[in-house]
Amino acid sequence: MKGNQYMLLPGPTYIPERVQRAMSRPMINHRGAAFRDMQEEILAGIKQVYRTEQNLLIYPSSGTGGLEAAVANFVAPGDKVLAVSIGVFGDRLAEIAETFGAQVQSIKVPWGQAVDPEEVGARLAEDRNHDIKAVLITHNETSTGVFNDLKGVRRAMGNHPALTIVDSVSGLAAADLRMDEWGLDAVVSGSQKAFSIPPGLSFLAFSERALAKHRTNPQPNFYWSVDFGMEYQAKGQTPFTPPISLYFGLQEALRMMLNEGLENVLARHDGYRRLVRNAVQAIGLNPLADAVSASPAVTSVWMPEGIAANELRQYLLNNFNVVVAGGQQSLDNKIIRIGHLGSVRELDLLAVIAALEIGLRQMGYPVELGRAVAAAQEQIFQGTGDRRQG
Numbered sequence: 001m002k003g004n005q006y007m008l009l010p011g012p013t014y015i016p017e018r019v020q021r022a023m024s025r026p027m028i029n030h031r032g033a034a035f036r037d038m039q040e041e042i043l044a045g046i047k048q049v050y051r052t053e054q055n056l057l058i059y060p061s062s063g064t065g066g067l068e069a070a071v072a073n074f075v076a077p078g079d080k081v082l083a084v085s086i087g088v089f090g091d092r093l094a095e096i097a098e099t100f101g102a103q104v105q106s107i108k109v110p111w112g113q114a115v116d117p118e119e120v121g122a123r124l125a126e127d128r129n130h131d132i133k134a135v136l137i138t139h140n141e142t143s144t145g146v147f148n149d150l151k152g153v154r155r156a157m158g159n160h161p162a163l164t165i166v167d168s169v170s171g172l173a174a175a176d177l178r179m180d181e182w183g184l185d186a187v188v189s190g191s192q193k194a195f196s197i198p199p200g201l202s203f204l205a206f207s208e209r210a211l212a213k214h215r216t217n218p219q220p221n222f223y224w225s226v227d228f229g230m231e232y233q234a235k236g237q238t239p240f241t242p243p244i245s246l247y248f249g250l251q252e253a254l255r256m257m258l259n260e261g262l263e264n265v266l267a268r269h270d271g272y273r274r275l276v277r278n279a280v281q282a283i284g285l286n287p288l289a290d291a292v293s294a295s296p297a298v299t300s301v302w303m304p305e306g307i308a309a310n311e312l313r314q315y316l317l318n319n320f321n322v323v324v325a326g327g328q329q330s331l332d333n334k335i336i337r338i339g340h341l342g343s344v345r346e347l348d349l350l351a352v353i354a355a356l357e358i359g360l361r362q363m364g365y366p367v368e369l370g371r372a373v374a375a376a377q378e379q380i381f382q383g384t385g386d387r388r389q390g
């Protein structure tokens with residue numbers, strides 16, 4: 001009997017019991033007062049996480065749906081856009097824009113690195129006629145475990161009028177993001193990452209500038225229309241039937257998060273980042289990201305010469321019921337990715353690191369057992385900030 005899995009994916013993530021219980025409540029009328037009150041509380045809560053006082057819609061979709069909504073509403077067919085890609089998800093956002101008829105120019109950064117904000121600034125400075133209508137950028141690149149300095153990028157864009165459209169599906173609530181202060185125009189996130197509820201909801205926050213763009217955008221829309229969404233939100237409803245159980249879960253997860261305090265949530269994630277990096281480095285493994293741009297949500301680790309990442313993952317699953325992610329595309333079988341976002345627990349991370357040591361040694365990599373675990377324990381001892389109650 002293996003019991004629950006140690007699931008350390010960069011989404012879906014561990015669901016706290018309180019959230020699980022909230023989601024088992026009976027249905028309510030989605031056009032009634034109880035739903036209206038719940039939605040009001042939820043919107044206020046998510047806006048705190050986004051640090052925005054602007055518009056926010058919730059879509060019943062995976063994260064990609066939220067990205068499609070941002071493009072469909074705020075990018076017009078034929079618009080020139082600058083897509084900054086530092087990995088698989090950056091490429092995906094560019095592909096969505098292309099699908100909707102945008103003329104996409106790209107900045108492609110070698111995988112494992114963040115974009116240099118000055119490079120984005122320089123590209124926009126060259127665009128004297130302001131032909132570029134939007135900059136598309138990933139906040140936290142889940143495929144590599146690297147986060148972009150959004151604040152720096154936005155600052156480097158200066159007074160160029162392009163909208164800033166951000167994929168923060170795996171970033172929000174794990175890495176700092178200040179939508180209004182930094183001047184971001186559209187920011188997308190998703191339920192199954194740091195929000196610690198199941199997959200199925202995406203969030204789209206957008207500025208008045210983005211809304212103005214939508215109002216003149218000839219791109220047709222139905223399901224993703226922000227007009228429909230805003231019209232129904234004003235009545236305390238959603239245009240189409242919402243996944244009510246997920247709303248129950250979201251309400252509870254936000255209460256937990258805000259009760260813990262957003263600063264504490266972010267500090268806890270930063271602690272996880274240091275914990276996992278210190279642990280793998282203690283046994284001679286190399287993280288993909290350098291320390292400055294290493295993600296607080298997921299750590300990618302190069303496998304040593306001769307160790308097949310997917311074989312190791314299979315060993316961890318078979319022997320310890322441990323689930324970690326593999327590499328995508330060119331990184332397949334070369335790295336493992338350890339997710340540490342949402343309601344992950346320190347001792348689950350310790351357990352997975354212990355299993356990793358055994359797995360590596362089993363596969364022929366010389367590990368002095370306990371070294372990585374000790375490094376992780378040391379990090380916890382020094383205080384990762386995880387002192388949650390309840």
Ligand SMILES: *Cc1c(COP(=O)(O)O)cnc(C)c1O
Binds near residue numbers: 167
């Ligand atoms: C998870 C994720 C997405 C969305 O993936 P879905 O499978 O559509 O939920 C998009 N961008 C990033 C950076 C992600 O981590």
